[in-house]
Amino acid sequence: MNVEEIRERIPALKKCVHLNCAAVSPQFSDTIREMQDFLKNRGGKANFDFFKWLEMENECRKKLAELVNASEEEIAFMLNTSQGVNTVANMIDWKKGDNVITTDLEFPSNIVPWYNLRKRGVEVKKVKNVKGEIRIEDIEKAIDENTRLVAISYVQFCNGFRADLKEIAKICREHNAFLFSDVIQGMGAVKLDVKKAGLDFFAAASYKWLMSPLGVGIFYIRKDLIEEFDPPYAGWYSLKKEEDFDRPGIDKIEFAETARKFETGGTSFALIKGLKKSLEILLETGMNEIEKRVLKLSEYLIDNAENVQTPESEKKRAGIVNIKNSNAEKIVEKLRNRNILVSARMGGIRVSTHFWNTEEDIDLLLKHIQ
Numbered sequence: 001m002n003v004e005e006i007r008e009r010i011p012a013l014k015k016c017v018h019l020n021c022a023a024v025s026p027q028f029s030d031t032i033r034e035m036q037d038f039l040k041n042r043g044g045k046a047n048f049d050f051f052k053w054l055e056m057e058n059e060c061r062k063k064l065a066e067l068v069n070a071s072e073e074e075i076a077f078m079l080n081t082s083q084g085v086n087t088v089a090n091m092i093d094w095k096k097g098d099n100v101i102t103t104d105l106e107f108p109s110n111i112v113p114w115y116n117l118r119k120r121g122v123e124v125k126k127v128k129n130v131k132g133e134i135r136i137e138d139i140e141k142a143i144d145e146n147t148r149l150v151a152i153s154y155v156q157f158c159n160g161f162r163a164d165l166k167e168i169a170k171i172c173r174e175h176n177a178f179l180f181s182d183v184i185q186g187m188g189a190v191k192l193d194v195k196k197a198g199l200d201f202f203a204a205a206s207y208k209w210l211m212s213p214l215g216v217g218i219f220y221i222r223k224d225l226i227e228e229f230d231p232p233y234a235g236w237y238s239l240k241k242e243e244d245f246d247r248p249g250i251d252k253i254e255f256a257e258t259a260r261k262f263e264t265g266g267t268s269f270a271l272i273k274g275l276k277k278s279l280e281i282l283l284e285t286g287m288n289e290i291e292k293r294v295l296k297l298s299e300y301l302i303d304n305a306e307n308v309q310t311p312e313s314e315k316k317r318a319g320i321v322n323i324k325n326s327n328a329e330k331i332v333e334k335l336r337n338r339n340i341l342v343s344a345r346m347g348g349i350r351v352s353t354h355f356w357n358t359e360e361d362i363d364l365l366l367k368h369i370q
Contacts, residue, residue, distance in 0.1 A: 022157060057267060077216060085151075090232035098123070110151055165179070169199065178200040187218075240256045309322040342365065
């Protein structure tokens with residue numbers, strides 16, 4: 001991996017020290033160029049071909065599937081992570097007395113849709129963290145015969161704790177419960193294999209570790225569950241046959257037999273084209289190499305910082321490291337004025353290092369924190 005060459009392809013790094021991919025990532029110049037090209041030429045005679053756009057979208061779908069070891073039929077595009085969470089929350093046939101298990105570390109996107117089910121008689125159980133970790137045994141204690149679903153982030157946004165999805169999936173199977181994960185803080189930073197993890201559903205978006213534009217959500221549903229569930233909302237894009245897309249007055253609805261049945265249409269092809277290019281770069285670099293470097297950099301930060309609120313174990317962390325500091329917000333603002341980008345979260349300074357960051361970036365950060 002040639003880190004310097006990669007850095008040259010990220011224009012924002014010429015203006016700042018970016019340690020904030022857990023908020024919004026910079027983009028590759030190639031990604032920006034792809035989107036600009038689409039927008040510039042969209043109306044031209046040679047470029048206005050809707051079915052070519054669909055073909056490009058499906059190529060992007062394939063790249064996402066490759067990234068997480070899924071099939072392209074299991075991937076749907078949405079507007080954001082929250083839409084994916086709400087899709088799951090509203091397509092399950094809940095019964096009064098059912099419960100959902102989540103945790104006290106979740107970003108609101110993975111809390112609010114479940115709380116919204118309480119008006120339907122669904123109980124929301126919240127597993128409490130122990131020293132910044134969600135323990136498997138505590139999930140096991142919380143789950144019971146009324147649990148329909150466990151909802152947990154792959155990597156927690158506040159302190160970077162990485163869940164053992166595979167072990168949680170085993171518990172879910174034993175209790176006939178589904179496993180949903182918000183994977184936005186792990187996807188693109190560390191490896192995610194949906195088959196090994198035993199995931200039933202996940203939701204994410206493209207603007208963090210995937211280094212892509214805002215406005216593209218990603219939804220995964222296990223292939224053998226697609227037929228079982230109907231979309232909570234549907235549109236012309238949910239239809240099975242492409243030739244039905246523009247047929248007036250259709251009187252019979254046949255949903256797609258893939259995850260596309262959960263899409264409603266109106267995809268921003270410019271953004272999809274940008275995401276496709278970013279995925280090509282990430283896949284070319286290789287998730288093994290990306291994860292190795294991400295973990296090496298987070299380890300370097302943990303070894304050189306004080307009052308770290310992120311688990312030290314390599315299996316329990318990813319690219320996010322939280323440094324406890326009572327003046328976090330003031331320090332983050334001071335750093336921003338020096339063009340060093342981090343965030344304030346959970347009473348600390350949240351630092352998120354991607355594979356193209358360097359130890360020098362971290363040294364400069366620590367110099368201005370101390």
